[in-house]
Amino acid sequence: MQLDWINEDTLQVQLGGPLDHEIAAQLASIQRHLLQSTQVRNCVAGFGRLQIQLTRPTTPLLDIQGLIDQALAQGIDHDQHLSEFVIPTCYDPELGPDLISLAEAIGLEPSELIDRHAQRSYRVLATGFCPGFGYMGETHPSLHVPRRTTPRLNVPAGSVAIAENQTVVYPQTSPGGWHLIGQTRIDLINTSTRGMQAQLQLGRRVRFEPIDRAHFER
Amino acid sequence: MSLQILKSGVASIQGLGSFGMAHQGIRAGGAMDMIALAWANHCLGNDSDAAGLEIMGGGFSVRFMQRTRFALCGAWGDFYLDQTPLPYWGSYQAEAGQVLSLSAPKSGWWTYLAIAGGLDARQSIQAGAELTHARDPGGPIQRVPRRWVPSYTAPLVCRYLPRDDQTALDGTRWAVSPNISRMGYRLSGRPLRIEQPRYSAPMALGAIQIPPDGQPIVLMRDHQVLGGYPVIGHVARPSLGALAQRRPGQTIVFQPITIQQAKAQWSRHCDHFGPLA
Numbered sequence: 001m002q003l004d005w006i007n008e009d010t011l012q013v014q015l016g017g018p019l020d021h022e023i024a025a026q027l028a029s030i031q032r033h034l035l036q037s038t039q040v041r042n043c044v045a046g047f048g049r050l051q052i053q054l055t056r057p058t059t060p061l062l063d064i065q066g067l068i069d070q071a072l073a074q075g076i077d078h079d080q081h082l083s084e085f086v087i088p089t090c091y092d093p094e095l096g097p098d099l100i101s102l103a104e105a106i107g108l109e110p111s112e113l114i115d116r117h118a119q120r121s122y123r124v125l126a127t128g129f130c131p132g133f134g135y136m137g138e139t140h141p142s143l144h145v146p147r148r149t150t151p152r153l154n155v156p157a158g159s160v161a162i163a164e165n166q167t168v169v170y171p172q173t174s175p176g177g178w179h180l181i182g183q184t185r186i187d188l189i190n191t192s193t194r195g196m197q198a199q200l201q202l203g204r205r206v207r208f209e210p211i212d213r214a215h216f217e218r
Numbered sequence: 219m220s221l222q223i224l225k226s227g228v229a230s231i232q233g234l235g236s237f238g239m240a241h242q243g244i245r246a247g248g249a250m251d252m253i254a255l256a257w258a259n260h261c262l263g264n265d266s267d268a269a270g271l272e273i274m275g276g277g278f279s280v281r282f283m284q285r286t287r288f289a290l291c292g293a294w295g296d297f298y299l300d301q302t303p304l305p306y307w308g309s310y311q312a313e314a315g316q317v318l319s320l321s322a323p324k325s326g327w328w329t330y331l332a333i334a335g336g337l338d339a340r341q342s343i344q345a346g347a348e349l350t351h352a353r354d355p356g357g358p359i360q361r362v363p364r365r366w367v368p369s370y371t372a373p374l375v376c377r378y379l380p381r382d383d384q385t386a387l388d389g390t391r392w393a394v395s396p397n398i399s400r401m402g403y404r405l406s407g408r409p410l411r412i413e414q415p416r417y418s419a420p421m422a423l424g425a426i427q428i429p430p431d432g433q434p435i436v437l438m439r440d441h442q443v444l445g446g447y448p449v450i451g452h453v454a455r456p457s458l459g460a461l462a463q464r465r466p467g468q469t470i471v472f473q474p475i476t477i478q479q480a481k482a483q484w485s486r487h488c489d490h491f492g493p494l495a
Contacts, residue, residue, distance in 0.1 A: 005477045007379055007452040008484040009495075010422040018417045035238060041495075042240040044420035044443055051420035053240075056493065057484055126418060128443035130243040135418070164416075198242055 003065055009041070009057040011064055018047035019138045019165065021123040026072065028082075028124075028203025033071035039063060045202055046126020046135065084205040087169060087184050089118070089160050090216035095183035096160065098148075102179050106142060114210060116140040117181065122167065122206045127198065132171030132188035134200030139167050151177030158183045160208065167208075169200075182208075185216065220283045220348045221333070224317065227278035229343045232439075233269035233336075234495035240443050246423070248439045248495050250400060251328045251459035254292035254307075256491040257366070258332035261289040261309035263357030266492030268336030271343070273329045279319035280331075280349075282312040287334035287354050291362060293326030293370065293463060308361035309334075326370035326463035370463040374470040377454040378426065379480055384450050386410055387426065387472040392434065396466040400440040403461060405470070406433055412448045421445040424453035436461060454480045455494075456487065 003013045015030075016023035027045040034043045034052060042053040052064055091114045093099050103113040122136040129135070139162055147163040152175065155161070159170045161178035170176055171188045190197045200206065232255070235248030249255040249272055259268050276295050282288070289309040290297060297304040298319050299312055312318065320329060335352030343349070378387065392405035409432025421427075425437040427447040436453055437445070453461060454475060461470060488494050 005379075005481075006381065006422055007424055008455050008477075008480050010452075012420070012422070031241060035241075041237050042246065044240045046420060046444060047417040049419050051422060053422065055237075057481055057488065126444060128241050128243050128420065129418075133243055196242065202241070 001068075003061055003068070005061065006051075009054045011052045011054070011061065012049065014049050016048045018049075019125060020048060023048050024123045024125050025203040028201065029074070030068055030071040031202060033074075034064075034067055037067055039067075044128050046128065082201060082204045084121070084207055085199050087160070087186055087206065087208045088211045088215070089182045089184045089208045090211050090213055091118075091160075091182040092213050092216070095216070096181040098179040099181045102145065102181065106145065108142065113143065113181065116143055117162065117167065118208045118210050120207070124200045124202050124204045124206060125166070127200065127202050130171065130174075131196065132198050132200065133168065134198070134202070134204075134206075135166050135168055136200070136206050137166040139165055145179060147177040148179060151175055152180075155180065156183065158185055160184055183216070219286070219335075219353055220350045221286065222281045222283060223343060223345055223347045223349065224279040224281055225277060225319075226343050226345045226347075227276060227320075228274040229278055230272055231269050231337050231339050231341060231343070231349075232272040233339060234267050234493070235439060243443055245440050245443065246495075249328075249330065249459075250439055250462040251292055251330070252494055253456060253459050253487065253491075254328065255330040255332065256487070256494055257307060257362050258289040258291040258309075258330045259336075260491055261291070261307075261358065261360050261362060262287060262332055262334045263355075264332060264334065264336055266494055268332065269339040270330050270332035270337060271349075273320060273331065274327050276320045276322040276329065278329075279317055281317045282314060283348070284314045286312045287357065287359065288312060288318070289332045290329065291332075292329040293323035294329070295323040296321040306361050306364075307367050309357075309359050311359060325465070327465070328462060368460065368463075370460075371468070374457070374460055374464055374468070375473050376461055376470045377457045377473050377475045377480070378424075378451045379454060379477060380451040380474050381449060385474070386412075387434075387450055388474050389471065391469055391471050394461075394464045394466050394468050394470065395433070398466070400438055402427075402435045402437050402441055403464075404433060404435050409433060410450070412450060415446070415448055418444040418446045419449070421449070422452060424455065424458045425449045426451045426453060438462060455484050
């Protein structure tokens with residue numbers, strides 16, 4: 001594992017493959033451990049890569065290597081720390097305007113597309129795009145499609161989407177170029193007395209659970 | 219203790235930026251010209267992490283509600299305390315009721331107004347707003363030596379740290395484009411063609427991204443946490459603030475340096491001012 005300085009106060013390392021679940025869980029465990037240290041200012045990780053910004057540029061690389069080794073040696077059972085997060089999703093064409101056309105383009109029935117999206121255990125592979133957001137993967141090979149050629153200006157908050165080999169939920173209304181296949185009303189951000197905590201934490205296992213329209217509207 | 223915003227211009231309160239939230243998608247922020255802010259704090263005897271007012275392009279004025287020690291550094295123009303012109307980077311004493319007014323600067327973009335004791339970071343800037351600040355703990359009135367006041371119109375030698383033995387940027391000349399913001403500065407010049415990565419990656423301050431059109435983007439203080447374009451190197455911290463003060467049309471040339479050189483230079487700054495970011 002080659003930890004390298006990329007600027008005066010930031011280290012980076014590619015720990016493993018971008019879609020690897022085991023690597024994502026390791027990154028999450030390292031990230032949690034590093035963020036507890038006063039030597040670390042920020043720690044961003046995703047798609048197999050770890051980036052650590054230090055509080056002081058004079059901190060030796062070996063000190064940070066030591067913290068990483070500690071985290072790995074602890075061999076935390078990450079699944080103890082983070083239970084599977086279930087996203088109740090309504091795969092209704094009115095809520096997912098690309099569902100029908102995408103299924104047709106791929107050569108599937110909409111119900112098959114839904115099955116292949118929902119009958120799968122994902123891991124959060126990267127976070128940091130915006131609060132509450134996580135890239136999850138890998139989707140079923142038959143669902144691998146490029147992003148839309150024309151992004152939408154306004155994707156509603158809660159939209160469940162796919163593109164490339166990943167799936168995401170938009171935590172807030174924003175522009176977006178992914179294919180919208182449903183919606184969820186679950187809170188992606190927990191606000192408690194301890195502050196803001198995202199549900200889609202790096203390395204967390206995630207599953208989408210189909211719910212019907214009545215359930216969604218409730 | 220407070221000051222009243224009369225003309226807000228384009229301003230925000232900035233310090234070193236935030237800690238520990240990038241992985242949640244919260245951008246770090248911080249002063250675009252960190253060294254100019256550092257000088258302003260230094261002239262007041264403030265801690266180096268004291269937050270100050272960052273004013274872009276002047277057009278700003280405040281009334282001091284009580285006797286206040288303040289400092290001004292960065293982009294300079296016709297700056298007045300009531301009718302008295304302020305001629306240099308340094309700290310000054312204002313009496314209660316006096317008005318500080320900043321015209322558009324003659325060069326550069328970013329002017330820093332620091333207050334003795336520092337400003338509370340979580341305040342919004344708008345005309346009529348009152349900003350609270352700490353009581354003056356006492357300290358110097360002093361001027362920054364002229365040799366430390368940089369020119370923002372000189373062509374910039376932008377020192378940078380190449381990634382992975384990349385030499386494509388070495389010695390290349392670019393113009394600052396009109397597409398500049400606290401998120402990033404776009405450069406124009408002969409396009410660089412680089413293979414685009416498949417996956418987004420964490421981005422660091424000063425990253426030089428090469429999008430498909432081959433025109434580099436240098437990531438600044440409000441940059442996105444993750445980025446999908448390839449990164450060919452990182453601008454050294456002092457050069458980043460110098461670049462931030464360049465205007466569209468001005469020229470920069472990239473000069474590669476080693477991490478040892480970059481750390482040595484930045485450490486000298488941190489030794490002089492206190493911890494910086």
